[in-house]
Amino acid sequence: MITKEIYDQYLENLVSGNRNKCREIVETLMKANIDIKDLYINLFQTSMYQVGDMWESNQISVATEHLATSITESLMTLIYPNIFSKEHTGKRAIITCIANEFHQIGARMVADIFEINGWDGYFLGTNTPIQDLINFIEIKNPDLVCFSLSVYFNINELIKTLEAVRSQYPKLRIIVGGQAFRWGGKEIAETYTNVVYIDTLDKLENLLKEEMN
Amino acid sequence: MFLTSPNEIVYQYVKEGAPVLFLLVNNEEEIIDANYYAFKIIGQDILDKKFSEIFIDFKEKLDLEKLSADSSKSFMLNVNTTTGLPQTFFFNFYKGVEETLILGKLDITEQEKLRKEILTLNSELNNLTRELQKSNIELKRLNELKNHFLGMAAHDLRNPLGLIMNYVEFLLLANPELNEKSKYFIENILSASELMKGLIDDFLDVSIIESGQFPIDKTRTDLINLLIEGINRLEFKSKKKEVLIEFNYDVNNVILNIDGPKISQVFTNLLSNAIEYSFPKSKIHVNCHKDQNNIIISVKDEGQGISESEQSNLFKFFGKASTKKTGGEKSTGLGLAIAKKIIESHKGKIWVESKMGEGAKFIFSIPIGED
CATH class of the missing domain: 1.10.287 (Helix Hairpins)
Incomplete structure (x- = not known):
C-alpha cells in the first residue's frame, strides 16, 4: 500500500532527480510484496501525472520533466521479472506510439498492464514506420492493437496509421488513448467500427477482464 | 529613461545569471574577474588562474595576443567543467589596455x-x-x-x-x-x-x-579399486576389438572423498571412448599418479587424434569431434560435457592433449583433501 508519506517522499526525490533514492523506495515496496498494479497506478502513473501538471504550470523545467520520466522508465524495468513471469493466457496485444512523439511512458505502462493481466504486450515505442507496424501485426497476429497519442497536433498522423492498419486488417480491434485526447479527438471511436477510446488504466483493466470471461 | 544605464543593466545581467562565460584577464594573463555562470561551469577557484589553465589545450598553442587580435572572430574552444565532462564554447576575445575580456557561448542548435x-x-x-x-x-x-x-x-x-x-x-x-x-x-x-x-x-x-541441480553424494572411496572395476567392466568391449588396456599407477591406498559412481561414470566414459577411437590391436594407457595437491588420472589411446581447433569444443554439449570411431560406434556427444560437470563439481579439472595422428590423451584431476 502506498501511503501519502511514501508518495510524497518519492515525488520529492523524483523531481530532484534522485534516482537512487527513488529506486530504494521502489525496492523496499517490492520487498514488502506490494501489488504491482498499486505500484504502477498509485506511484508511477500518479507521480508522472503530477510531474506533467507541474511542468504545465511552470513549476518545473522541461529538463526536470525529462529526468523524472527517465527515472520512472528505469524503475519500471525493475518490475519486469515480476510482470513477465506471470501466467500467460495466449492473448496478444501490440502497443505503439504515433510517429515523431517523444512521450512513450504512458504507452509502455499500457503494454505492462497487458502483461500484468496475462496478455503478451508487445511494445513498439515511438517512431515505428507504418509498414513495420503492419509487418509486426502480420507476424504476431494480435487480438488487439493500441495507439497512444500524446500530442494533439499529431492526430492526423494517428488517423493515417489507423486507416492504414484497418485497410489491411478491417476486423482487428483497436484501442486509442493518451494525454492528447484531453484536447479532443475522442469522436474517433464513433467514426470507425472496432475502435474504442479508453482514458484510464483502470478502464483498460476492466476491458481485459471482460475479454477473459 | 532608465535609472541605471542599459549597459550597466546588461553588465549586471551577464555577471549574475546569463548563460554566457564572462572572464576578465589582466596583462599577466591571470583571470581577475568572472561571472556567476563561469564559477558554476568551470569552478569556484578560477580567479588568479592563468587563462590557459581553464582551456583544454592539447597542442599548447593558445596565444591570448593572437586570439584577441580580431574581436569579431569566434574561436571554438573546450573547457573542463565541474561535472568532469569537457564542454565546447564559442569564444570572442576583446583586447583592452590593461585587460582582455573573454566571452563564451554555447551553440544551442547543437545542444x-x-x-x-x-x-x-x-x-x-x-x-x-x-x-x-x-x-x-x-x-x-x-x-x-x-x-x-x-x-x-x-x-x-x-x-x-x-x-x-x-x-x-x-x-x-x-x-x-x-x-x-x-x-x-x-x-x-x-x-x-x-x-x-x-x-x-x-x-x-x-x-x-x-535444471540447475546436480547432486553430488560424496563418500570415502578407494580410487584405485574404482578404476580397476571400471577397466574390468569394459574388458569385454576392449577384447572384442583386440585393444589392450595397460594400467599404471604409482600410488596405493588412495582414499578420496568423492561421488564414486559419478567419478566411475567419468572414467568409464573416457575409457569407452578410447576403445571406440582405437585401431584394432592397439593399446590404451591408463595412468594414475599424484602431484602435490591432486590425483591425476589419464586415458591415452593410439587412435587418429583430435585436431587442435576441435579440442576446445569437446567438453560442450554436442561438441563431438569430426574424427570417426574406428568401429562405427555411435554416441550422443553428451558424455564429455557430463564428465566435465562431474569433475567440476569435485573442484577438479578435465582436459585433452592430442595431435593429429598421435592419438588422444584425456586427463582429469581431483584435488586431495577436498570435502
Whole structure:
C-alpha cells in the first residue's frame, strides 16, 4: 500500500532527480510484496501525472520533466521479472506510439498492464514506420492493437496509421488513448467500427477482464 | 529613461545569471574577474588562474595576443567543467589596455540536437531492455519445459528398456541350446538396448544438469579399486576389438572423498571412448599418479587424434569431434560435457592433449583433501 508519506517522499526525490533514492523506495515496496498494479497506478502513473501538471504550470523545467520520466522508465524495468513471469493466457496485444512523439511512458505502462493481466504486450515505442507496424501485426497476429497519442497536433498522423492498419486488417480491434485526447479527438471511436477510446488504466483493466470471461 | 544605464543593466545581467562565460584577464594573463555562470561551469577557484589553465589545450598553442587580435572572430574552444565532462564554447576575445575580456557561448542548435538524440536513445534503450527481459523470461520458461519433457521422456523410457534387457539376458542364459543365428540376433538386441540405455542415462543427466541441480553424494572411496572395476567392466568391449588396456599407477591406498559412481561414470566414459577411437590391436594407457595437491588420472589411446581447433569444443554439449570411431560406434556427444560437470563439481579439472595422428590423451584431476 502506498501511503501519502511514501508518495510524497518519492515525488520529492523524483523531481530532484534522485534516482537512487527513488529506486530504494521502489525496492523496499517490492520487498514488502506490494501489488504491482498499486505500484504502477498509485506511484508511477500518479507521480508522472503530477510531474506533467507541474511542468504545465511552470513549476518545473522541461529538463526536470525529462529526468523524472527517465527515472520512472528505469524503475519500471525493475518490475519486469515480476510482470513477465506471470501466467500467460495466449492473448496478444501490440502497443505503439504515433510517429515523431517523444512521450512513450504512458504507452509502455499500457503494454505492462497487458502483461500484468496475462496478455503478451508487445511494445513498439515511438517512431515505428507504418509498414513495420503492419509487418509486426502480420507476424504476431494480435487480438488487439493500441495507439497512444500524446500530442494533439499529431492526430492526423494517428488517423493515417489507423486507416492504414484497418485497410489491411478491417476486423482487428483497436484501442486509442493518451494525454492528447484531453484536447479532443475522442469522436474517433464513433467514426470507425472496432475502435474504442479508453482514458484510464483502470478502464483498460476492466476491458481485459471482460475479454477473459 | 532608465535609472541605471542599459549597459550597466546588461553588465549586471551577464555577471549574475546569463548563460554566457564572462572572464576578465589582466596583462599577466591571470583571470581577475568572472561571472556567476563561469564559477558554476568551470569552478569556484578560477580567479588568479592563468587563462590557459581553464582551456583544454592539447597542442599548447593558445596565444591570448593572437586570439584577441580580431574581436569579431569566434574561436571554438573546450573547457573542463565541474561535472568532469569537457564542454565546447564559442569564444570572442576583446583586447583592452590593461585587460582582455573573454566571452563564451554555447551553440544551442547543437545542444538541442544532442538532447533530442539522448532522449531518443534513452527511449530505445528502455524498450530494448523491456524486450530483452520479456525474451529472457520466455526462454527460461521454454528451457524449463524442454528439461521437463527431456527428463520425463528419458525416465519413462528407461524402465521398459530395463525390462527388455532383463528378458533378453534371460533368453540368452536360459537357452544354451539356441542356434547361432538366434543367439546372434538376441546379442544384437542386447547391445542395441545397452547403447539406448547409455543415451537415456545421458539425457537424464543433462536434464538434471540443465535444471540447475546436480547432486553430488560424496563418500570415502578407494580410487584405485574404482578404476580397476571400471577397466574390468569394459574388458569385454576392449577384447572384442583386440585393444589392450595397460594400467599404471604409482600410488596405493588412495582414499578420496568423492561421488564414486559419478567419478566411475567419468572414467568409464573416457575409457569407452578410447576403445571406440582405437585401431584394432592397439593399446590404451591408463595412468594414475599424484602431484602435490591432486590425483591425476589419464586415458591415452593410439587412435587418429583430435585436431587442435576441435579440442576446445569437446567438453560442450554436442561438441563431438569430426574424427570417426574406428568401429562405427555411435554416441550422443553428451558424455564429455557430463564428465566435465562431474569433475567440476569435485573442484577438479578435465582436459585433452592430442595431435593429429598421435592419438588422444584425456586427463582429469581431483584435488586431495577436498570435502
